[in-house]
Amino acid sequence: MIKVLIDEDACVGCALCVDECPTDVFEFDEEKSLPFVKRENECFGCFSCSEVCPAEAITHEGAELSRNFYHDNYALDLAAKLTPGTSQTSDVTDKVEQQKALDDLGIRLLSIAAVFRHTLGGSMPAVGTMAGRTLANQLPRYQVPESFTEVLEMASKQFNPSWDLNFTIEADQLTITTKTCFIRELCIKEGIELGGDLCVLFYNNLAGYLGKMSGMRLKLESMEPGSDQCQYRVKTFAPIKR
Amino acid sequence: MKAKVSTEWLSGCSGCHIAVVDLHEKLLNLVDSIEFVRIPVLMDVRDYPKADIGLVEGAIRSDHDREAVLKMRESVDKLVAFGTCASYGGVSGLGWLYKDDAILSKVYGGLPTTTETERPQGAPVLEHSVIPIDEVVEVDVHLPGCPPHPYYIAQAIKVLLGEEGAVMPAGTVCSQCNRKMVKREGVAFKKGAVTAPEKDICFLSQGVICLGSVTLERCRAQCTNKGVTCAGCTGPSIAVVTEPHLDIRSMVAKRMSLLTDIDENEILDYMAKEAKTFYSYALSSPVVYKKPTVEIREWVGEK
Numbered sequence: 272m273i274k275v276l277i278d279e280d281a282c283v284g285c286a287l288c289v290d291e292c293p294t295d296v297f298e299f300d301e302e303k304s305l306p307f308v309k310r311e312n313e314c315f316g317c318f319s320c321s322e323v324c325p326a327e328a329i330t331h332e333g334a335e336l337s338r339n340f341y342h343d344n345y346a347l348d349l350a351a352k353l354t355p356g357t358s359q360t361s362d363v364t365d366k367v368e369q370q371k372a373l374d375d376l377g378i379r380l381l382s383i384a385a386v387f388r389h390t391l392g393g394s395m396p397a398v399g400t401m402a403g404r405t406l407a408n409q410l411p412r413y414q415v416p417e418s419f420t421e422v423l424e425m426a427s428k429q430f431n432p433s434w435d436l437n438f439t440i441e442a443d444q445l446t447i448t449t450k451t452c453f454i455r456e457l458c459i460k461e462g463i464e465l466g467g468d469l470c471v472l473f474y475n476n477l478a479g480y481l482g483k484m485s486g487m488r489l490k491l492e493s494m495e496p497g498s499d500q501c502q503y504r505v506k507t508f509a510p511i512k513r
Numbered sequence: 514m515k516a517k518v519s520t521e522w523l524s525g526c527s528g529c530h531i532a533v534v535d536l537h538e539k540l541l542n543l544v545d546s547i548e549f550v551r552i553p554v555l556m557d558v559r560d561y562p563k564a565d566i567g568l569v570e571g572a573i574r575s576d577h578d579r580e581a582v583l584k585m586r587e588s589v590d591k592l593v594a595f596g597t598c599a600s601y602g603g604v605s606g607l608g609w610l611y612k613d614d615a616i617l618s619k620v621y622g623g624l625p626t627t628t629e630t631e632r633p634q635g636a637p638v639l640e641h642s643v644i645p646i647d648e649v650v651e652v653d654v655h656l657p658g659c660p661p662h663p664y665y666i667a668q669a670i671k672v673l674l675g676e677e678g679a680v681m682p683a684g685t686v687c688s689q690c691n692r693k694m695v696k697r698e699g700v701a702f703k704k705g706a707v708t709a710p711e712k713d714i715c716f717l718s719q720g721v722i723c724l725g726s727v728t729l730e731r732c733r734a735q736c737t738n739k740g741v742t743c744a745g746c747t748g749p750s751i752a753v754v755t756e757p758h759l760d761i762r763s764m765v766a767k768r769m770s771l772l773t774d775i776d777e778n779e780i781l782d783y784m785a786k787e788a789k790t791f792y793s794y795a796l797s798s799p800v801v802y803k804k805p806t807v808e809i810r811e812w813v814g815e816k
Contacts (some may be wrong), residue, residue: 278684283687284693285696285772325725327686355654
């Protein structure tokens with residue numbers, strides 16, 4: 272059962288939680304002018320009360336925020352360092368939960384890859400590239416990169432912590448090394464052969480992203496999967512001038 | 514033995530250092546347990562002596578700042594990002610909106626009072642933007658505030674010295690504010706630099722934008738309790754930092770429209786139009802500019 276806790280010192284008595292809760296867990300105590308938990312067993316952990324609460328006074332025990340794979344380590348780390356001495360941030364800084372979420376995502380990707388291979392004609396590179404280009408378009412635009420090196424730097428930040436990407440460029444030869452990769456870890460755990468459809472999908476996704484951001488054209492020359500790190504050797508071409 | 518404290522002043526206004534001096538008689542209590550070995554506003558120490566705690570004020574704006582913060586990191590055990598500029602970039606983080614060249618050509622030639630068009634030689638080279646210090650060095654504790662409140666300066670030092678029961682809570686400014694949030698009808702939306710007539714009713718209930726509910730409480734709610742709306746100087750609240758879909762603008766608009774009958778879109782549009790005001794303190798931090806809902810360059814017409 273989920274336990275809903277209201278920090279009465281922090282609560283400002285706005286009663287937004289009473290209105291917001293879809294299952295009417297809260298009621299308002301007019302005398303104390305504070306809300307209280309009336310029907311706790313009705314709570315199903317949607318967290319809409321803690322979202323709307325202006326004082327962030329509501330916490331849940333026994334309910335987890337949905338698989339939080341979108342959390343980025345920078346923000347979690349910052350939150351923990353902003354509030355030393357409290358336990359409040361421990362539930363959002365849960366790395367185990369994050370790993371579960373990545374595994375979840377990995378299994379979904381594997382089945383999507385299988386669908387493309389067996390039912391939709393197996394056009395993995397095209398699918399990956401298109402997805403990468405769309406990704407580049409949809410990401411929030413901040414520091415607009417000016418050179419290819421800047422694009423690479425940005426990408427290695429952007430893909431962390433799911434992937435630890437290292438880029439080295441020698442003339443027109445680009446080497447992409449992936450040290451941690453959640454797909455590889457999942458493949459090893461599930462006994463799936465490395466260098467398969469998902470790796471092709473991943474590479475093309477990255478190439479599509481890098482290509483869209485920099486205008487460069489990338490051509491995959493060789494792919495060397497390994498149990499500690501994978502390497503992709505890529506030839507780069509200058510952007511086409513129109 | 515006294516813990517040694519070393520401080521450094523990067524791209525900031527020295528306000529955070531003045532806040533240390535502002536501890537008044539509490540400083541004397543602290544001096545029993547700490548000793549300053551380097552503090553730029555009070556002592557003339559140029560090198561970086563070894564210390565237990567390092568307080569860094571200001572963001573990284575030039576290569577000089579970068580070098581100074583790296584030297585600080587080497588010389589201290591625990592590093593505190595001291596003030597909003599160090600944690601999030603602060604007000605000077607608005608520089609994130611512009612390219613260096615645009616800033617420099619404006620300053621050295623584009624202003625009515627400028628006669629000099631030559632840029633100085635040998636000055637520190639600007640970084641690509643205003644950078645919070647934790648992008649360059651490892652930070653142990655973040656103490657935002659503009660400037661940090663004396664109560665929390667003492668708390669932070671206690672936390673670092675390992676004193677029991679010392680905490681830095683995770684609540685928002687509302688959690689310390691004495692105003693009462695009430696639902697109202699027929700409230701007019703008040704724009705611009707205004708305050709609200711009623712002293713003990715929440716600003717949002719009176720149709721005035723206040724950032725208290727999206728701001729981390731590191732200030733004992735001293736502005737709102739004295740009749741001034743919260744400007745968000747301590748940076749976004751924990752929920753805004755950790756949840757990508759929660760944003761300063763959208764959460765204020767949502768709460769205000771739930772409390773009053775003001776249209777949510779009207780508030781959203783106004784806050785986008787005045788984005789430089791409402792996002793002024795944490796704009797150059799990735800927790801804000803990376804949010805999918807934050808399109809500041811579009812809002813201020815710099816794209």
